[in-house]
Amino acid sequence: MKKIKKILLALAVLTLLSSCASKVNIDSCIGYDTYGFWSGLWHGIIMPFSFIGSLFSDNISIYAVNNNGGWYDFGFLLGVGGLFGGSGRAS
Numbered sequence: 252m253k254k255i256k257k258i259l260l261a262l263a264v265l266t267l268l269s270s271c272a273s274k275v276n277i278d279s280c281i282g283y284d285t286y287g288f289w290s291g292l293w294h295g296i297i298m299p300f301s302f303i304g305s306l307f308s309d310n311i312s313i314y315a316v317n318n319n320g321g322w323y324d325f326g327f328l329l330g331v332g333g334l335f336g337g338s339g340r341a342s
Contacts, residue, residue: 285319286323288323288326290326291323293330296330297305297332298330302313
């Protein structure tokens with residue numbers, strides 16, 4: 252139980268520290284066309300590959316800044332959840 256508490260504390264500290272990070276040159280990413288549900292779904296599916304690429308290149312991001320809001324987020328979550336099996340995989 253102590254190990255779980257230490258892990259949760261470490262995750263909380265990392266989350267707090269990462270919330271202070273800023274994205275530089277965000278204006279160059281914003282254009283006229285916004286990403287919608289289907290783009291969010293695709294970005295969620297390819298998220299593991301995008302994450303690995305973002306570790307080595309500053310030009311790759313796992314989340315589209317220029318999106319239309321809730322529908323993009325919903326598609327992104329479905330893409331990530333579908334790829335990793337969602338919560339039904341735990342049962």
